[in-house]
Amino acid sequence: MKSVVQRGWRNASSLIVLNKRYGDLVRASVNYDVLLQTRPSTGAFPNSVVFPGGVAEPADDSDHWLKLFKSFGYTDDDFATFHGVGTPTTLFQPNPILRHIALRITAIRETFEEVGLLICSKDHKSNRNSLYADIIPDVDVKFWQKQISDNPERLLNLCKEYNCYPDIWALYYWSHWLTPCHFNRRFDTVFFVTTLNNKPDNLESSKEVTKVQWESPNGILKKNIQLELELHPPQAYELLRLAHIADIDELTEFGKKRNKHNIDVIYPIVLRAKDGIVLLYPGDDLYPSSLDYYNDAINFKDKTVLELREKSTVVHRLEKLYEEKKSMLILKNYKQNNHINMGDKLLEFYYNEANKV
Numbered sequence: 088m089k090s091v092v093q094r095g096w097r098n099a100s101s102l103i104v105l106n107k108r109y110g111d112l113v114r115a116s117v118n119y120d121v122l123l124q125t126r127p128s129t130g131a132f133p134n135s136v137v138f139p140g141g142v143a144e145p146a147d148d149s150d151h152w153l154k155l156f157k158s159f160g161y162t163d164d165d166f167a168t169f170h171g172v173g174t175p176t177t178l179f180q181p182n183p184i185l186r187h188i189a190l191r192i193t194a195i196r197e198t199f200e201e202v203g204l205l206i207c208s209k210d211h212k213s214n215r216n217s218l219y220a221d222i223i224p225d226v227d228v229k230f231w232q233k234q235i236s237d238n239p240e241r242l243l244n245l246c247k248e249y250n251c252y253p254d255i256w257a258l259y260y261w262s263h264w265l266t267p268c269h270f271n272r273r274f275d276t277v278f279f280v281t282t283l284n285n286k287p288d289n290l291e292s293s294k295e296v297t298k299v300q301w302e303s304p305n306g307i308l309k310k311n312i313q314l315e316l317e318l319h320p321p322q323a324y325e326l327l328r329l330a331h332i333a334d335i336d337e338l339t340e341f342g343k344k345r346n347k348h349n350i351d352v353i354y355p356i357v358l359r360a361k362d363g364i365v366l367l368y369p370g371d372d373l374y375p376s377s378l379d380y381y382n383d384a385i386n387f388k389d390k391t392v393l394e395l396r397e398k399s400t401v402v403h404r405l406e407k408l409y410e411e412k413k414s415m416l417i418l419k420n421y422k423q424n425n426h427i428n429m430g431d432k433l434l435e436f437y438y439n440e441a442n443k444v
Contacts, residue, residue, distance in 0.1 A: 096265060096266065096273045096274060096275035097142050097143075097272075097273065097274050097275065098142065098143040098190070098193075098274075098275050099140060099141060099142045099143060099193070099274040099275065099276040099277075100140050100141070100143065100190045100191070100193040100194035100197065100276065100277050100278075100279065101137070101138045101139070101140030101194065101276055101277070101278045101279070101321075102138060102139050102140055102194040102195070102197070102198050102206075102258065102278075102279050102280075102281060103121065103122075103138050103261060103278060103279065103280045103281070103325060103329070104121070104122035104138070104139065104198065104204065104206075104281055104282075104283065105119045105120070105121055105122075105280065105281070105282045105283065105329075105335055105338065106119060106120050106121075106122065106282070106283045106285070106286045106287075106301060107119055107282070107283065107284050107285070107286075107335050108120050108303070108335075116303065116305055116330070116333060117303050117304060117305070117329075117330060117332075117333045117334075117335075118333065118334055118335055119282070119303070119335040119338070120286075120301035120302055120303055121138075121301070121302060121303070121304055121307065121326065121329065122138070122139065122202070122204070122299070122300075122301055123136050123137065123138060123299075123300055123301075123302065123307060123322075124136070124137060124138075124139060124201060124202055124296045124298065124299050124300075125296065125297045125298035125299075125300075125316070126295070126296070126297070135316075135317040135318065135319055135322075136307065136311075136316045136317065136318055136322065137319065137322055138278070138322065138325075139194075139197055139198040139201045139202055139204075140193075140194055140197050140198070140201075140276070140278075141193070141197035141200070141201070142193075142274070143189065143190060143193045144193065144196075144239040145239075146238075146239040146240040146242070146243070147189040147190070147192040147193045147196065147239065148185065148189045149240070149243065151243055152188065152189075152192060152243070152253070153166070153188075155243070155246060155247075155252050156252055156255075159208075159210075159211050159212055159252055160211045160212035160213055161212050165212070165256070166184050166185075166188060167184060168256075168346075168347070169183075169184055169187035169188065169191075169260075169346075169347070170183040170184050170187055170347065171347030171348060171349075187260070188255060190277050190279075191253065191255035191258045191279060192242070192253050192255065194258060194277075194279050195207070195242075195253045195254070195255070195258070196235060196239060196242050196253075199231070199232065199235065199242070200232055200235055200236050200295070201295050201296050202290045202291070202296060202299050203228040203232060203289075203290045203291030204222060204287055204290055205222055205223045205224075205226050205228075205245075205251075206220050206221070206222055206253065206254050206257070206258075206281060207221065207222070207223045207246060207249070207251040207252060207253055207254055208220075208221035208223075208251060208252060208254040208257075209221070209223070209249070209250055209251045215256070217284075218257065218282070218339045218340065218342075218343055219257065219282050219283060219284045219339065220254045220257035220258070220281045220282060220283055221254050221257070222254075222283065222287055223249055223251055224287060224288070225249075226245070226249065228291040229291060231245050232291065254281075257281050257282075258279040258280070258281045259279060259280045259281065259339075259342030259343060259345075259346045260277065260279060260346050260347070260350065261278045261279055261280040261325070261342065261350075262277075262278040262321075262325060262328075262350060262353065262426075263276070263277050263278070263350050263351075263352045263353065264276050264278065264321045264352075264353045264354075265352060265353065265354040265355075267354070267355045267356070267357055267366070267383070268380055268382075268383060269357060269384070276321075278321070278325060280338075280342045282335055282338070282339045282342075286301065303330075304326040304327070304329045304330040305326075305330050307326055308323065308326055308327065308330075308434070308436065311323070311436050311437050312413070312435055312436060312437065314412070314437055316437075317437055317438065317439055318436055318437065318438060319438060320355070320366065320405055320414075320416070320438060321353075323416060323434065323436045323438070324353075324416060327416065327429065327432065327434050328426070328427050328429060331427050331429055332427065341427075345425055345426065348425035349424060349425055350424065350425065350426065351369050351370070351423070351424045351426075352369070353368055353369060354369070354378065355367065355368060355405070356374060356375060356378075356383050356384075356385060357383065357384045357385065358373060358384070358385040358386075358387060358395070358404075359384060359385070359386050359387070359388065360387050360388065360390055360391055360392045360394075360395055361387075361388055361389060361390060361391050361392075362391045362392055362408055362409060362410075363391075363392045363406060363407050363408040363409050363411075364406075364407050364409075365392060365395065365404050365405065365406050365407070366404060366405040366407075367385075367403070367404050368403040368404055368405075369403065370401060370403045370421050370422075371399065371401060371402060371403040371404050371421070372399040372400055372401050372402070373385070373395065373399060373404075374403070392406045392407075392408060396417065399419075400419075400420055401419065401420045401421055402417050402418060402419035402420065402421065403417075403418055403419075403421040404416075404417055405417070405438075407438070412437060412439075413435050413436060413437050413438075414435070414436055414437070414438045415433060415434070415435055416432070416433070416434040416435075416436065417432070417433050417434075418430070418431060418432045418433075419431045
């Protein structure tokens with residue numbers, strides 16, 4: 088997959104933050120909420136609801152982070168737990184372990200910059216016995232948001248001032264998405280999951296965010312289908328996947344256990360049919376056996392979207408008819424690799440950007 092690097096995807100991290108829900112469990116169907124933010128009308132993913140995150144910065148790779156972690160009792164053996172044999176390495180070269188560390192720091196830094204949530208710990212390694220993430224609540228958020236936004240290296244200054252470190256061991260490697268090459272902005276993005284035991288108060292959003300909200304996965308999907316908000320395919324897909332584990336403790340344990348396992352990198356391939364477009368995901372019957380990252384579109388102009396689906400045994404795709412506002416995420420006979428198997432699913436959701444493919 089060397090073509091990915093040549094094609095100019097930007098390395099990025101996204102963080103799915105889950106918070107334990109203590110009431111209204113029947114309506115939510117899960118005992119946790121997801122942290123989401125609404126993007127402004129300009130910039131990446133305009134007007135859409137996304138998880139916190141952003142592009143990696145050189146400061147996230149600094150050797151000073153290793154020194155900081157070691158001052159709290161962490162060793163090379165602890166760093167090695169991030170990378171397992173057989174895990175994909177397109178985003179994790181030249182040193183997979185260091186890249187795993189850096190991308191977790193990216194996710195934590197961007198989450199703080201965007202919503203003011205500082206996922207850091209003050210505890211020595213010997214005192215850590217929880218799979219939940221620690222947060223630092225008593226930070227001058229506005230001051231440090233500006234400082235770090237101006238210079239990402241200043242996250243290290245913040246950690247030294249508050250005697251803490253990014254809680255990277257509480258971030259679990261969840262998924263890996265590549266933006267289709269026909270988009271102007273392309274990202275090679277790792278999604279991490281982290282869980283909180285108590286909802287933080289008074290989150291401070293930055294100018295990159297117009298709204299911050301906590302909601303259950305099904306609650307967000309419902310608002311999307313009612314056209315109250317827009318979701319991009321990775322967010323809709325991950326919300327659907329999350330909803331299959333109702334208990335946050337079980338989900339956290341699952342994230343910890345599969346943290347080092349191989350993950351199928353999801354690189355959507357565009358297929359143009361007679362009456363719409365399809366984004367093919369790995370494992371689908373129509374997904375190509377070899378990939379061309381410069382010109383990956385497939386044409387089936389003589390077939391309708393439904394005809395293509397009915398002739399496929401394994402379906403792992405997003406369908407969008409030209410005359411419809413909504414898209415359909417469809418899974419049939421598809422088995423996830425070392426992840427939650429969602430079974431046969433058909434999710435209708437609103438994705439306006441699909442009209443521009």
